[in-house]
Amino acid sequence: MSATTTTWAIPYATAADPLCNGDDIIEAMAERVDAILTGFDTDIELLTVRPYAQLALGAATVTTAIDQVDFDEVLADTANMTNLSLSDTTITINHDDFPGVYLSSWIGTGQDAAGTNVNTFEAFTSVITLDGYASVTNQGVALWQVAGNNSGQTAATFYATGLPSFGLPGAGTDDVQIRAWYELFGTVVPLTSPYTQFAVFRISYPF
Amino acid sequence: MELTDNQALPFPEGQDFGNGALDLQFLAQTIDARMKAQELALNDVLFPPCKVLGLTAVVPISSGGTAGISWNKTIYNQGFLSTTNIRPRDSGTYMMGVYLSAIPTGTVTANAAHNLNLTVTVPTGPNIASDQRTFTSVASNIEPGAGGSSDLTTQMIFSVETVPGNLASIVNTTFFHTNVGSTMNVQTTSYIWIIKISELG
Numbered sequence: 001m002s003a004t005t006t007t008w009a010i011p012y013a014t015a016a017d018p019l020c021n022g023d024d025i026i027e028a029m030a031e032r033v034d035a036i037l038t039g040f041d042t043d044i045e046l047l048t049v050r051p052y053a054q055l056a057l058g059a060a061t062v063t064t065a066i067d068q069v070d071f072d073e074v075l076a077d078t079a080n081m082t083n084l085s086l087s088d089t090t091i092t093i094n095h096d097d098f099p100g101v102y103l104s105s106w107i108g109t110g111q112d113a114a115g116t117n118v119n120t121f122e123a124f125t126s127v128i129t130l131d132g133y134a135s136v137t138n139q140g141v142a143l144w145q146v147a148g149n150n151s152g153q154t155a156a157t158f159y160a161t162g163l164p165s166f167g168l169p170g171a172g173t174d175d176v177q178i179r180a181w182y183e184l185f186g187t188v189v190p191l192t193s194p195y196t197q198f199a200v201f202r203i204s205y206p207f
Numbered sequence: 208m209e210l211t212d213n214q215a216l217p218f219p220e221g222q223d224f225g226n227g228a229l230d231l232q233f234l235a236q237t238i239d240a241r242m243k244a245q246e247l248a249l250n251d252v253l254f255p256p257c258k259v260l261g262l263t264a265v266v267p268i269s270s271g272g273t274a275g276i277s278w279n280k281t282i283y284n285q286g287f288l289s290t291t292n293i294r295p296r297d298s299g300t301y302m303m304g305v306y307l308s309a310i311p312t313g314t315v316t317a318n319a320a321h322n323l324n325l326t327v328t329v330p331t332g333p334n335i336a337s338d339q340r341t342f343t344s345v346a347s348n349i350e351p352g353a354g355g356s357s358d359l360t361t362q363m364i365f366s367v368e369t370v371p372g373n374l375a376s377i378v379n380t381t382f383f384h385t386n387v388g389s390t391m392n393v394q395t396t397s398y399i400w401i402i403k404i405s406e407l408g
Contacts, residue, residue: 023220023222026218026230034216038213041213044245044249048252049407075366105302105362105364197363199364201404
């Protein structure tokens with residue numbers, strides 16, 4: 001092979017190449033471009049279908065004053081992030097296959113049995129890395145609170161968003177577990193289906 | 208003529224060196240077509256459907272009732288066919304949110320409640336009346352008796368699957384308050400937004 005392009009190393013013929021080598025040169029060119037385009041396809045697929053999972057309550061669940069939410073329905077899962085039979089409280093990110101920066105979104109509705117006022121909610125998510133990466137282990141990464149009474153309405157919704165950064169190169173190697181929590185001050189109320197949902201998705205890939 | 212394994216790029220068989228120019232033409236044209244497809248796919252990622260709607264005038268809302276907000280001003284639109292509504296119908300995962308600012312037109316009622324409710328009803332079958340999933344997110348606050356204004360924001364994530372009839376999702380934004388002293392005006396600085404964040408897996 002006589003020469004290749006500077007950036008992508010695509011082979012091409014030069015004046016010194018004998019005519020009888022033309023088929024080999026074109027084949028080498030085609031194979032190299034094939035590899036480049038296939039790599040681009042992989043990158044575009046990474047960007048097009050993000051690792052994303054969303055859990056929900058299919059039926060109302062009575063909880064205690066502070067609890068992780070026990071979900072019973074998977075609304076979406078593009079990266080094997082959920083397994084309700086193994087854990088109904090957790091969305092798990094496979095560090096090796098899906099590293100990156102993730103955003104979580106957690107909304108819920110609570111209503112007491114009499115359909116009257118609810119009191120104060122506090123909602124947050126927790127991030128746990130199994131290898132004990134210190135800066136994120138057991139750390140609540142998002143907090144949003146509905147304060148006071150709800151002034152005659154029969155339901156209150158809270159939401160919590162977080163921007164947990166983990167899975168960055170060199171930061172750790174084990175899977176990451178994210179859980180949705182809520183805490184209630186005052187009357188214990190069940191969360192209400194189907195409005196209680198918890199989602200996690202990747203917003204950036206660590207190139 | 209043979210083809211590469213992944214992209215089916217053509218190249219001449221061994222010892223076939225009879226027409227190099229034509230072989231290169233076939234290869235170049237096939238590469239061109241593959242790159243065009245990649246460019247289109249990349250554009251979909253770089254410029255996802257995104258829309259922001261606002262209000263052309265303040266919306267007065269009386270105390271005690273729950274009133275819907277009709278968003279009637281297009282602030283930004285990328286990829287949504289309709290310019291006047293914000294109802295996703297193409298499959299994918301979306302993020303949507305609302306910012307709402309409301310100010311009493313007169314007397315401020317101490318300890319009045321303000322409540323912003325964003326609801327998306329996504330069709331899951333051909334009859335949205337029975338085949339649906341509803342996503343709701345609410346923001347609330349209490350007027351402390353100082354200025355009476357209310358700034359609220361909320362957001363949610365939801366997925367849409369294409370259904371028979373290509374039905375669009377239904378989006379409702381409502382505002383409720385208990386400022387009995389006067390009507391509250393929803394300000395023109397309020398807006399609703401939506402962006403597609405992913406294709407479905």
